[in-house]
Amino acid sequence: MSFNRELLARNIMNIIDEKNHFNYEIFNSSDLKNKLHDYLIELTHEDKAIDTLIHDNHIIIDKIASNKDITIQEKNAFMNSLIDFKKQYIMPKDV
Numbered sequence: 001m002s003f004n005r006e007l008l009a010r011n012i013m014n015i016i017d018e019k020n021h022f023n024y025e026i027f028n029s030s031d032l033k034n035k036l037h038d039y040l041i042e043l044t045h046e047d048k049a050i051d052t053l054i055h056d057n058h059i060i061i062d063k064i065a066s067n068k069d070i071t072i073q074e075k076n077a078f079m080n081s082l083i084d085f086k087k088q089y090i091m092p093k094d095v
Contacts, residue, residue: 003075008064012036015082016090017043032065033058044089053085 005028013024016039026035033054040050054061060078063070070078 003070005064005067008075011079012082015079016040016086030065033061036061040085044093046089049085049089053081057081 006024009027010021010024012027014021017023026039029035037050037054040053041047044050057078060070060074063074064078
């Protein structure tokens with residue numbers, strides 16, 4: 001299934017940092033893996049957890065970065081892993 005790249009970038013930003021939703025363009029580059037890593041490091045400083053998140057989703061991230069089609073299941077799995085990461089590492093810091 002084809003997902004609009006901009007929509008995916010907006011989804012990523014809305015999940016991890018809805019306060020800065022207007023800054024979604026950083027996730028619209030072919031360097032998605034590094035951009036996501038660097039952004040999450042700034043928010044959480046959780047190196048190991050971020051590396052695990054990216055490793056577990058590297059196939060999907062690479063497909064998105066290469067503008068290849070991903071399935072709805074791949075998209076949902078990736079977005080759910082971002083939601084889980086947010087619940088564990090970002091939301092507690094907002095309190």
